[in-house]
Amino acid sequence: MLTINDRDRIEWRPGMTVRDVLDAMGYTYAxxxxxxxxxxxxxxxYDHRAVPDGAALNVFHLAHGG
Amino acid sequence: MAQKIQILVDGRTVEAAPGAPLLELLQSRGCExxxxxxxxxxxxxxSCRLCVVxxxxxxxxxxxxxxxAKVRDGMSVSTASEPVLAHRRRIAAMHLGxxxxxxxxxxxxxxxxxxxxxxxRGTMTDENPRACVLxxxxxxxxxxxxxxxxxxxxxxxARRHMTxxxxxxxxxCIGCTSCAYVCPTGAIQVVDDxxxxxxxxxxxxxxxxxxxxxxxxxxQQCRMRQVGxxxxxxxxxxxxLLPCHNFKFGSHPDAKKIYxxxxxxxxxxxxxxxxxxxxxxxxxxxxxxxxxxxxxPYAGRKVLVDGPEYENAGACANMGCFDPWFALEWxxxxxxxxxxxxxxxxxxxxxxxxxxxxxxTEAQTGGKKLRFGAMLETLECLHEMxxxxxxxxxxxxxxxxxxxxxxxxxxxDPAFLQDIGMEVKGLxxxxxxxxxxxxxxxxxxxxxxxxxxxxxxLIFMDMVNNQIPSFEDKAEALYYFPLWRTWFGLMGLCxxxxxxxxxxxxxxxxxxxxxxxxxxVRNYFKFFEGMTGIPLDDEKMLAQSARVHNLQRxxxxxxxxxxxxxxxxxxxxxxxxxxxxxxxxxxxxDKQLREILGVDPAGKPVEEKIRLLRAHxxxxxxxxxxxxxxxxxWTRNGVxxxxxxxxxxxDLPEITAIVRDxxx
Numbered sequence: 001m002l003t004i005n006d007r008d009r010i011e012w013r014p015g016m017t018v019r020d021v022l023d024a025m026g027y028t029y030a031x032x033x034x035x036x037x038x039x040x041x042x043x044x045x046y047d048h049r050a051v052p053d054g055a056a057l058n059v060f061h062l063a064h065g066g
Numbered sequence: 067m068a069q070k071i072q073i074l075v076d077g078r079t080v081e082a083a084p085g086a087p088l089l090e091l092l093q094s095r096g097c098e099x100x101x102x103x104x105x106x107x108x109x110x111x112x113s114c115r116l117c118v119v120x121x122x123x124x125x126x127x128x129x130x131x132x133x134x135a136k137v138r139d140g141m142s143v144s145t146a147s148e149p150v151l152a153h154r155r156r157i158a159a160m161h162l163g164x165x166x167x168x169x170x171x172x173x174x175x176x177x178x179x180x181x182x183x184x185x186x187r188g189t190m191t192d193e194n195p196r197a198c199v200l201x202x203x204x205x206x207x208x209x210x211x212x213x214x215x216x217x218x219x220x221x222x223x224a225r226r227h228m229t230x231x232x233x234x235x236x237x238x239c240i241g242c243t244s245c246a247y248v249c250p251t252g253a254i255q256v257v258d259d260x261x262x263x264x265x266x267x268x269x270x271x272x273x274x275x276x277x278x279x280x281x282x283x284x285x286q287q288c289r290m291r292q293v294g295x296x297x298x299x300x301x302x303x304x305x306x307l308l309p310c311h312n313f314k315f316g317s318h319p320d321a322k323k324i325y326x327x328x329x330x331x332x333x334x335x336x337x338x339x340x341x342x343x344x345x346x347x348x349x350x351x352x353x354x355x356x357x358x359x360x361x362x363p364y365a366g367r368k369v370l371v372d373g374p375e376y377e378n379a380g381a382c383a384n385m386g387c388f389d390p391w392f393a394l395e396w397x398x399x400x401x402x403x404x405x406x407x408x409x410x411x412x413x414x415x416x417x418x419x420x421x422x423x424x425x426x427t428e429a430q431t432g433g434k435k436l437r438f439g440a441m442l443e444t445l446e447c448l449h450e451m452x453x454x455x456x457x458x459x460x461x462x463x464x465x466x467x468x469x470x471x472x473x474x475x476x477x478x479d480p481a482f483l484q485d486i487g488m489e490v491k492g493l494x495x496x497x498x499x500x501x502x503x504x505x506x507x508x509x510x511x512x513x514x515x516x517x518x519x520x521x522x523x524l525i526f527m528d529m530v531n532n533q534i535p536s537f538e539d540k541a542e543a544l545y546y547f548p549l550w551r552t553w554f555g556l557m558g559l560c561x562x563x564x565x566x567x568x569x570x571x572x573x574x575x576x577x578x579x580x581x582x583x584x585x586x587v588r589n590y591f592k593f594f595e596g597m598t599g600i601p602l603d604d605e606k607m608l609a610q611s612a613r614v615h616n617l618q619r620x621x622x623x624x625x626x627x628x629x630x631x632x633x634x635x636x637x638x639x640x641x642x643x644x645x646x647x648x649x650x651x652x653x654x655x656d657k658q659l660r661e662i663l664g665v666d667p668a669g670k671p672v673e674e675k676i677r678l679l680r681a682h683x684x685x686x687x688x689x690x691x692x693x694x695x696x697x698x699x700w701t702r703n704g705v706x707x708x709x710x711x712x713x714x715x716x717d718l719p720e721i722t723a724i725v726r727d728x729x730x
Contacts, residue, residue: 005532028304029526030287030297033573033580040573044083048069060533060577061526064288064566065298065376 003056012053018046021057031062074142088135088143089117097145099132100154100177102161102170103201105248107278108210110134113202116174118153120144129153154178163187167195170250190224198228198253204245211244211277211347213291228253240345247274264599272592277347279567284348288566293326293334294350295566298376299383300325306651307499307525309384311438312415313488313638314647316499320388324379328390333357348562354394361445362399371398377519380497381411385418386438396445403452408519409464412494414444416465416487425478432457465489485637491516491627500639502654503528504683505540508690511635512544512704514618514628520561523547533577541693546582549611556614559590613714616699616706617721623705624724630704633691641683645672648679655679701730 002012002021010024018034018041034041035058041049051057070081075095082091087110092099103114110133119132122142129149144150158171158178163186165171175181200219205228208217216239220229230236246254247270256266263269284290289297299321302308306316322328333354342351354371371394374382378400382393400407414436420426421436428435432450434443434457450458460468465487472478488495493516500506505528510517524543527533534540554561569585591602622628641655642648648655649672656667659675663682667675692702699710705728711717 005530006535007532026304029301030289031568033577058577059531060573060580061530062565062568062572062580062583063523063526064568065295065522 001054002051005058006056012051012055016051018049018051018057021051022046022059025059027059027061029061031064033060033062034058035060071137071139073137073140076143076145082137084137084139086137087133088119088137089132091137092119092132092143092145098177099145100158100174101133102174102199102250103203104133105203105207107274107281108203108206108248109281111202111206114157116154116157116178118150120147120150151179155180160186161199164190165192165194165197165199165251167193168197168199168251169195171199196252196255198249199251200226200228201250203248203250204228204254207244207248207277210281211274212240212242212345213347213349214238214345217245238344242273242277242345242347243270244274244277247271261597263597265596267596268592269596272589272596276563276567276586276589279569280347280563283570284567287568289326290348290350290562290566293330294352294373295376295562296326296329296352296374296379299379300327302376302380302498303383305526305530306502307529309380309415309497309499311386312384312412312419312486313495313499313501314419314642314644315650316501318383318386318388321383323388324382324390324393329354329374329393333390333394343560346560348567350562350566357394357398359395359398360391361395361442362449364402369398371395372401373397375407377497378407378411381407381415384411384415384497385444386415387441387444388439389441392441392445396441396448399445399448399452403448405448405451405462408496409494410448410461411497412488413461413465413468414447417447417461417468419486420468420472420478420483423482425472425483426476430457430476464492465494466492482643485643487636488638489517490635490639491622491632493517495635495639496522498522498525500525500635501641504640504686504690505534505543507635507639507687508540508544508633508694509548510639512633512691512694513548514615514622517635517639520551521548523551527581531577533581537689537693538697540690541697544690544694545697546608549608549615550582550587552611552615553590553607556611557590557594559593564590609714613716616711616714617716619700619704619706620721620724623728628705629728630691630702633704635687637680637684640687641679642676645676648672648676701728703728705729 002010004010004025018036036051037055071084072079072081075092080095089099089104100116102116103111104117112131112134115131117132118129120127121130121135123138123140155178158175158180161171162175162180162183166183205217205219208214216230216236217228219226221227230239241258243256246256299308303317303321308317308321310318334352335355352373356368357371358368359365374393374397378397379393382388397407400410418436418438421431422438434446436443447458447461450456451462466489469483469487472483473480490511495510495517496519500510503525505524506522509521509524513521524547527543528540534543551561564586565583568583572580572583572585575584591607594600594602619628637643655675659665659667659678663678665678695702695704699707701707705725708717708722708725708729711722
């Protein structure tokens, strides 16, 4: 199980990457910052950075517009 | 992007991302690479050839400009081989021969081991120490930073020189000084002193940071240059925040028909002068040229239509009008008639729901079937409004007026109209669905001027990021952000350069700080200081704004709208009013009943579930409201305390007299 933003939970599966988590959450936003267990993940690494079972991810969307 | 690969740099193994700029990689490894035409804020040009390196790939060796080369698998790079050094020496010697007294050229020659300036001296030699060295930086800055082509080269060979068109001063140049900023020799000097700023260099240097970010980052971030704020349409639909059918829903299957790419590909004229402020490096205002109108007094005429801005398109979704043609035609006539698109769109969405619910009928609308998606009928209402006749005149009075009339004259249910009429303080709500963000509901409803679009910043912080979970967190956001927004208004500065493009390293800040984009807040403080000579920080900025914000609230109070009951939103802003709405997001709402309220929704009628959810959400809202009042130094009834006015230095007798009787 993975925890997103200290609130939402999704099932973990082997080999899951940061990109898989973003897809599962429907996070398509351009201005986001991702940390896995407190460690910043660069956008270049989303596709191959593995997420361990039980990890806590923070997916921070920076507001814009208005 | 693929995983990092290994390449050889001067015989040593180096890890790098495939496709990464080679020069940046080499410089980050401490390699000695001279450059002239290269500037970190500009796209590489490869014109001076000083940064050449030798690359061996698939058995072939060749000299390439490292600024334009990309990291490739199997690449072996030599940065100081004899062919490389010989090439650089030759180039540097030629530059030194032509511009022997230009300091940057002298420095490059020294780094390349050239000391004799005589080898290439001749009739082309220019003894000016600030001579233009034809590096092309200024031409590229003009194009990349502000999307202009004021500067370019004329002449060939020895006669090649940088100039404006026809060698004359181009009246289109707005004096942004981008060219001077990137000029390595001082050939372009800023001599103007328009408005007499205290420190023009401070303003310019921070402005150029923004320009550079726009050029480099915007294409991957918000695409403001491509589509403007219309980029938000797609985002809002995908996050269930796009108001559809009078804020009932946050997304719609037809919303894709008005996504930003549709306007970009089919309607918008790209790369033209900005309609907002010429010279702005963001240039987010867009327009469709040669748009042929189908309705109204200008039917058949081809016109230029500004937009759409996000809120224009959001209002179309709210009216169920998912057609780019409609968005432009309606936007044109709103602009032409001087009608606010948000107010009209939200009001019309309310009319449409009332029509579908049977509150009003064709008898009241002049025969128009005003169901969601009724595009021609909506346009006709707009034209009627402009002509001062028919049902359009009623629509022009706004939601609050319509509610009162329909209750008074048609016997409509006032509670239902109050729930679905999306207005607060008499102003129609702007185009964001705030149901899942109690902070955003308060942001809208507590706004002194009403729930308008520049208060719509807290949705992501609250709903998606869950970064302001406690009531105190929300109250703090409801303190800082409205004051920050007020400050933009006070200074007459656009807010889009604050957080519609974001520095790459913003993500290294903790989320609470990152949300404020600290580097960009600092830019604005430097603009202020550069203009006035007065240093600014967060505390001083907040104090400047709080004075005005509190005075605005007191004016609002004096006008009869500055108390608690005027800060309460219609329930549609807070949650599902109808069974149709609840059922459309039943999984979400049922989950909340289970997990937050501890109620098993199984078997309960939808009306019961709506009632339970409503009681919870309304209570949450009141707690946020009261906590935010406290943080702002206002009474439980939302009136500024005299102690707060004293703190801000605005406790003038005529001001305190207004609120004295309203203290706790």
